[in-house]
């Protein structure tokens with residue numbers, strides 16, 4: 001397995017292009033299952049999660065071709081011939097559950113493996129399933145699979161989510177486009193990826209109102225047609241690379257960056273003493289002071305501070321003057337990066353969903369282990385300003401969500417390389 005070696009190398013300068021959003025692409029791809037006409041996505045990111053979704057769709061009989069080096073995904077579901085999403089693929093990626101809604105809506109049945117080992121436990125999909133039941137589907141959980149059937153098709157319903165869920169909102173939204181009658185999603189997620197999905201579905205002929213607010217209304221139609229859609233900018237990749245100059249110093253322009261995608265996060269950066277300005281090509285981030293100031297962070301559904309940037313923000317706050325408190329409200333057990341940062345000399349205490357970070361002047365490079373996607377990139381970010389060499393192993397997590405990370409950071413002056421081999 002590859003490792004990434006980062007050596008603290010002073011301030012950064014230059015430009016980093018931001019890719020299309022992984023999480024948007026992972027819900028736009030299953031939308032192809034809703035129509036027998038082609039759906040083409042442009043600005044797709046080149047990531048292993050996208051390849052996993054490609055394999056899953058192909059296993060159902062869809063055609064998916066990656067063109068233009070993977071930035072264009074040409075898909076067609078006219079020849080669907082399988083209704084079962086197999087455990088071997090689904091276990092690799094939780095987002096696989098997003099094929100359930102579209103398949104059920106168009107075909108009237110679907111069998112999908114529950115993602116992970118105990119999906120109705122710590123990482124449940126109960127909200128997805130309850131939405132389909134409300135729309136008239138019969139569900140049966142057997143042998144680790146959800147067997148779903150909607151004889152005569154799905155019916156519109158009022159669905160009031162008890163918890164804001166990005167995935168459940170996306171799944172229900174896709175299913176409702178082909179349901180009979182009106183569906184109202186209340187307490188819906190407002191993430192930009194949902195707005196992007198609704199825009200694409202509307203191009204395919206769906207009737208949707210209210211995306212980006214907490215009430216989305218969908219008027220079911222008989223069929224959807226083909227479309228071409230550009231994937232929205234990845235706000236998590238954007239936020240991650242905004243932190244690079246904040247941590248290492250210097251000034252970097254994030255090409256394609258948009259402030260509205262990262263407003264709550266940018267506010268915290270500015271409170272820490274980092275400047276964020278809009279340019280005609282994106283966003284420019286600069287840290288001119290010696291050290292940043294401590295800030296407190298609470299993760300929340302959009303438009304709040306994203307949980308997917310919490311680990312990276314913690315890397316910055318390790319170097320801050322003063323004590324910061326980070327509260328994780330979306331996922332339990334999402335501080336796996338803290339012990340690894342502590343191996344580099346960070347002072348962090350974790351109690352339940354709260355991490356207290358006492359800023360230090362210096363971190364020292366160390367061998368560290370990436371435990372998940374965002375944790376792994378937080379260790380790379382910390383390594384940009386640590387003394388000496390930080391060796392991050394198990395970087396396969398990284399490749400799920402960041403394309404060419406060593407090239408993007410190397411181009412702005414970071415000393416970073418991928419070493420092939422064990423680790």
Ligand code: UD1
Pocket residue numbers: 023024026094095122123124125126127128129163164165166167168307308330331332
């Ligand atoms: C998506 C993102 C992920 C991000 C998360 C929160 C994708 C592919 N992934 O994940 O990167 O971290 O949003 O912004 O888009 N929950 C339930 N029952 C359910 C579903 C969720 O209780 O049926 C809970 C979860 O355990 C969690 C919360 O709801 O505590 C939010 O999860 P959710 O928004 O559904 O996350 P995902 O869609 O899986």
